[in-house]
Amino acid sequence: MVLFFIQLGIAITSLLFSTFASWYEGSAILDNPWEWKYSTPFSQLLYGDVQNINQISQLDHFVYAAKFQPTFPLIMLISGLYLLILIGYQLFKSRKIRFVYFLSLLAGTLFILSYLVFNSPTIGGQIFFYFGLTSGILCIVGAAIIYFILFKRNTNEHDS
Structure with missing residues (x-):
C-alpha cells in the first residue's frame, strides 16, 4: 500500500x-x-x-x-x-475482470481521442495522435493478457 x-x-x-x-x-x-x-x-x-x-x-x-x-x-x-x-x-x-473492462474502455477512449487529431498539421497533433494510438494498443494488449491469464486460471481450476 x-x-x-x-x-x-x-x-x-x-x-x-x-x-x-x-x-x-x-x-x-x-x-x-x-x-x-x-x-x-x-x-x-x-x-x-x-x-x-x-x-x-x-x-x-x-x-x-x-x-x-x-x-x-x-x-x-x-x-x-x-x-x-x-x-x-x-x-x-480484487475483481480483475472489471480491470480488463476498465482498460478496454480506456483504450477505446484513447483511440477516439487520437482519431480527433489524426489529420493535424502541427507537430503536437501528430505526437498526440501517435501517443493515443500507442497507449490505446498497450491498454488493449494489457487487457488481453490479464483476460487470458484469468481464462487460463479458470480453465485450470475446472480441469482439476
Missing part, C-alpha cells in the same frame, strides 16, 4: 507541474491573434468568433500548448493516464 501512495504522489506532482507549465506555455496564444481562429475551440463554443484577449478561455491555453509546444502537455497526458490506470488497478484489483 505504501508503494501505491508513493506512485500516487509522484503521478499527482508530475500532473500538477506539467499542467501549470502547459498553461503557462499556452498563454502565448494571447500574443498571436492570427492563431485564434484555429486554436481556440473552447472560446469559440462560448463566444463564437474570438475578437479580443478577454474572450479566450483558459482551456484554450492547453490547446495552443499541445499544438505548438507539446512537451509539457504530453507529460500531463502521460501522468494523467498513469494516474487513471493506477487508481483503476487499485479499485479493481
Whole structure:
C-alpha cells in the first residue's frame, strides 16, 4: 500500500507541474491573434468568433500548448493516464475482470481521442495522435493478457 501512495504522489506532482507549465506555455496564444481562429475551440463554443484577449478561455491555453509546444502537455497526458490506470488497478484489483473492462474502455477512449487529431498539421497533433494510438494498443494488449491469464486460471481450476 505504501508503494501505491508513493506512485500516487509522484503521478499527482508530475500532473500538477506539467499542467501549470502547459498553461503557462499556452498563454502565448494571447500574443498571436492570427492563431485564434484555429486554436481556440473552447472560446469559440462560448463566444463564437474570438475578437479580443478577454474572450479566450483558459482551456484554450492547453490547446495552443499541445499544438505548438507539446512537451509539457504530453507529460500531463502521460501522468494523467498513469494516474487513471493506477487508481483503476487499485479499485479493481480484487475483481480483475472489471480491470480488463476498465482498460478496454480506456483504450477505446484513447483511440477516439487520437482519431480527433489524426489529420493535424502541427507537430503536437501528430505526437498526440501517435501517443493515443500507442497507449490505446498497450491498454488493449494489457487487457488481453490479464483476460487470458484469468481464462487460463479458470480453465485450470475446472480441469482439476
